[in-house]
Amino acid sequence: MLFNSLDFAIFLPILFILYWFVFNRNLKWQNLLVAAASYWFYGWWDWRFLSLILFSTFVDYTIGVSLGKKNSPSKRKILLWISILVNLGFLGVFKYYNFFLDNFKSAFSIAGYELNANSLDIILPVGISFYTFQTLSYTIDVYKKRLEPTKDFISFAAFVSFFPQLVAGPIERATNLLPQFYKNRKFKYSQGVDGLRQILWGLFKKVVIADNCAIYANHIFDNSEDLSGSTLLLGAIFFTFQIYGDFSGYSDIAIGTARLFGFNLMQNFAFPYFSRDIAEFWRRWHISLSTWFRDYLYIPLGGSRGGIWMKIRNTFIIFIVSGFWHGANWTFIVWGGLNAIYFLPLLLTKNNRQNMGVIAQNSYLPNLKELGQMTLTFGLTVIAWVFFRAENISHAINYLGRIFSKSLFRIPNYEGVAYAKYLLLILIIFLIIEWLGRRDRFALENNLFKLSPTTRVFAYYTIILIIFLAAGKEQQFIYFQF
Amino acid sequence: MIKLFLSKVIKILLPILLLMGVLEVALRRIPNDYSIKYSHLNNNAGKLKTLVLGSSHFYRGVDPSKLPQPAYNAAMFSQSIDYDYKVLVKFEDELDNLENIILPISYFSLFTNLETGIEFWREKDYNIYYELGEFHSLELSKRNGFQNLIRVYNYYLKGESYVQVNELGWGKKSGVASRYELIESGVQAAERHTANNFDLLSDQLNYLKKIIDMAEKNQWKLYLITPPGYTTYTSRLSDRQLNKTLEISKKFDDKFGFVYYKNFLKADFLNASDYFDADHLNENGAEKFSNAVNSFLIENN
Numbered sequence: 153m154l155f156n157s158l159d160f161a162i163f164l165p166i167l168f169i170l171y172w173f174v175f176n177r178n179l180k181w182q183n184l185l186v187a188a189a190s191y192w193f194y195g196w197w198d199w200r201f202l203s204l205i206l207f208s209t210f211v212d213y214t215i216g217v218s219l220g221k222k223n224s225p226s227k228r229k230i231l232l233w234i235s236i237l238v239n240l241g242f243l244g245v246f247k248y249y250n251f252f253l254d255n256f257k258s259a260f261s262i263a264g265y266e267l268n269a270n271s272l273d274i275i276l277p278v279g280i281s282f283y284t285f286q287t288l289s290y291t292i293d294v295y296k297k298r299l300e301p302t303k304d305f306i307s308f309a310a311f312v313s314f315f316p317q318l319v320a321g322p323i324e325r326a327t328n329l330l331p332q333f334y335k336n337r338k339f340k341y342s343q344g345v346d347g348l349r350q351i352l353w354g355l356f357k358k359v360v361i362a363d364n365c366a367i368y369a370n371h372i373f374d375n376s377e378d379l380s381g382s383t384l385l386l387g388a389i390f391f392t393f394q395i396y397g398d399f400s401g402y403s404d405i406a407i408g409t410a411r412l413f414g415f416n417l418m419q420n421f422a423f424p425y426f427s428r429d430i431a432e433f434w435r436r437w438h439i440s441l442s443t444w445f446r447d448y449l450y451i452p453l454g455g456s457r458g459g460i461w462m463k464i465r466n467t468f469i470i471f472i473v474s475g476f477w478h479g480a481n482w483t484f485i486v487w488g489g490l491n492a493i494y495f496l497p498l499l500l501t502k503n504n505r506q507n508m509g510v511i512a513q514n515s516y517l518p519n520l521k522e523l524g525q526m527t528l529t530f531g532l533t534v535i536a537w538v539f540f541r542a543e544n545i546s547h548a549i550n551y552l553g554r555i556f557s558k559s560l561f562r563i564p565n566y567e568g569v570a571y572a573k574y575l576l577l578i579l580i581i582f583l584i585i586e587w588l589g590r591r592d593r594f595a596l597e598n599n600l601f602k603l604s605p606t607t608r609v610f611a612y613y614t615i616i617l618i619i620f621l622a623a624g625k626e627q628q629f630i631y632f633q634f
Numbered sequence: 635m636i637k638l639f640l641s642k643v644i645k646i647l648l649p650i651l652l653l654m655g656v657l658e659v660a661l662r663r664i665p666n667d668y669s670i671k672y673s674h675l676n677n678n679a680g681k682l683k684t685l686v687l688g689s690s691h692f693y694r695g696v697d698p699s700k701l702p703q704p705a706y707n708a709a710m711f712s713q714s715i716d717y718d719y720k721v722l723v724k725f726e727d728e729l730d731n732l733e734n735i736i737l738p739i740s741y742f743s744l745f746t747n748l749e750t751g752i753e754f755w756r757e758k759d760y761n762i763y764y765e766l767g768e769f770h771s772l773e774l775s776k777r778n779g780f781q782n783l784i785r786v787y788n789y790y791l792k793g794e795s796y797v798q799v800n801e802l803g804w805g806k807k808s809g810v811a812s813r814y815e816l817i818e819s820g821v822q823a824a825e826r827h828t829a830n831n832f833d834l835l836s837d838q839l840n841y842l843k844k845i846i847d848m849a850e851k852n853q854w855k856l857y858l859i860t861p862p863g864y865t866t867y868t869s870r871l872s873d874r875q876l877n878k879t880l881e882i883s884k885k886f887d888d889k890f891g892f893v894y895y896k897n898f899l900k901a902d903f904l905n906a907s908d909y910f911d912a913d914h915l916n917e918n919g920a921e922k923f924s925n926a927v928n929s930f931l932i933e934n935n
Binding site for chain 2: 158172173339340341344345348609612613616620621622623
């Protein structure tokens with residue numbers, strides 16, 4: 153079920169009423185309702201893959217309970233590895249099998265051998281990369297004794313399948329989300345309003361920003377051979393906003409929806425395009441994944457301790473694995489590698505933590521230095537996104553090659569360019585609103601409170617009207633494919 | 635607290651929902667090809683002798699006035715065999731005088747369906763106007779709000795029509811494709827129509843068999859026809875997919891006495907001036923092709 157669909161618009165209020173008015177007296181029943189609704193939500197897309205979630209839930213629940221009983225380090229390690237193998241095994245089969253097979257075949261054929269193995273004709277279950285990481289984090293935390301194993305299967309099932317963040321995150325930690333299922337939840341007016349406001353802003357980002365940028369980005373990327381450098385640059389910028397609007401929009405809707413049901417999910421985006429360097433960008437972009445890799449991969453590998461080579465190795469590992477997490481394609485690996493190259497100079501010169509606060513914390517506008525840093529970081533990000541969006545490596549290289557050519561100085565010209573001007577105007581307004589809200593968790597969190605009640609309602613209507621005018625056919629979220 | 639929250643939310647949303655409801659009703663009342671075809675079939679199914687089904691190849695390419703009368707063209711853009719079947723099921727009990735069904739077996743017919751194609755959004759039209767499938771489809775969700783408002787304005791205030799078909803359901807189109815357009819549209823259509831895999835074959839074949847069973851039960855003659863395409867299209871088709879299409883169609887022709895198959899893919903009585911793009915006939919081409927279809931019907935009568 154898509155957040156931007158009529159199905160969800162019917163599903164959400166019905167669940168809300170059942171949750172707060174029918175099942176509110178018994179926590180177990182309320183959790184059961186959340187689990188059942190989450191399975192319904194996921195099954196709406198393809199019920200066959202519910203068995204994967206159920207199996208993954210059952211395995212990690214059982215392993216968690218066993219870890220709680222066993223003290224022998226070797227037995228505990230075996231249990232941990234069973235969980236890792238099952239979860240990564242799912243990912244390996246459904247997401248990476250064909251990629252490795254094709255690359256092995258190519259490698260063998262270069263060496264003069266023909267490998268006879270057939271690709272699997274399977275579809276990638278939506279959200280598999282998200283929920284497998286979520287369940288893995290539970291088992292690892294229980295193994296590390298950072299978390300008591302749960303004996304409440306319903307709560308655990310609801311935690312794994314929690315519908316707002318099941319298919320595209322934020323990837324929640326068991327230490328944050330699971331305990332919320334143990335406590336009675338009370339509806340708070342301010343939390344409800346806050347949730348709705350975040351949903352509204354998420355919809356705006358998805359429907360107005362991402363879906364409209366997608367029209368131009370898709371056209372330009374699909375016809376990049378025939379277009380000028382300036383047009384391609386515009387296409388890359390449109391994609392940069394498309395992916396931000398799409399993914400952070402989804403996160404906003406997920407977090408807002410969870411708040412309607414009394415849950416607090418972690419912040420997943422913190423205005424990443426206002427970052428002053430790449431290290432700051434990665435503290436603000438897809439925070440739940442970045443911190444997941446930091447805690448469960450980077451730090452166990454030694455992190456930034458040790459010698460220079462260890463730092464370089466660990467940085468490349470974490471960024472390349474992060475790239476590969478997004479998809480079984482060399483483009484994602486190069487995208488990760490490129491970000492590692494951006495990041496390394498900061499790490500090696502110990503400047504990676506110089507921009508920890510919010511830009512222009514005490515002023516309306518950034519100073520010239522900050523503006524320059526922000527522009528440079530944004531530019532580097534745009535270049536990296538070209539690899540993320542391109543069909544393959546050669547497409548990305550050709551695309552970038554054409555951007556950095558004489559035609560960069562021509563006026564952009566392509567089908568639909570006249571309408572793109574309006575989109576650029578909307579993007580500027582969007583950036584201003586985001587800038588004004590950069591100190592908060594999402595742009596509308598406090599901006600609207602400063603307005604009088606009448607003006608605030610007028611602002612709601614304006615946003616809804618813009619969403620209505622821009623909304624059309626339901627568009628998938630990009631991160632569903634990961 | 636929660637009641638206060640709900641009442642405020644309802645107060646804010648109610649005017650929007652009301653406006654959306656009014657707009658939805660206004661959009662549905664604008665006549666379109668689906669509503670027109672459904673209404674015609676609803677009122678005249680009992681009189682029809684010949685019924686044309688299928689996708690845009692027949693929507694554009696078959697003029698019912700050339701066929702045994704009364705005839706009607708119920709083809710629509712991207713209408714796949716499963717939807718041909720659903721339309722037939724909807725009207726089966728009323729088609730008392732039907733004798734001929736003309737169904738295209740285009741290069742893509744057995745390997746694609748509406749649901750998984752790029753025009754999947756047209757499913758809503760069948761839900762809304764043919765009352766097939768999901769009940770909660772909305773006109774509002776087919777295009778963006780701005781386009782919806784323009785549509786309402788154009789119809790109600792400027793009197794513009796959104797019906798493209800004539801009284802017999804034929805969506806004729808004049809104009810001749812340039813050499814460049816024939817090449818470009820041929821390349822694009824061939825690519826679009828070539829299936830990545832044959833996953834949908836068994837499903838679509840199943841629907842075709844159901845149509846054959848229905849024809850047998852009702853003593854209808856079923857004419858399976860592969861529509862014509864210009865050489866810039868036909869030369870780019872996958873042999874494997876095309877041969878499979880031809881082989882299956884011939885097999886049905888051989889097996890059932892009431893099923894007839896004819897391949898017009900490379901019809902030599904048509905030339906470049908008969909196409910408005912590489913796989914769609916213009917008005918002139920459609921008239922020639924419809925005459926040829928009629929001759930095929932007479933041959934097998």
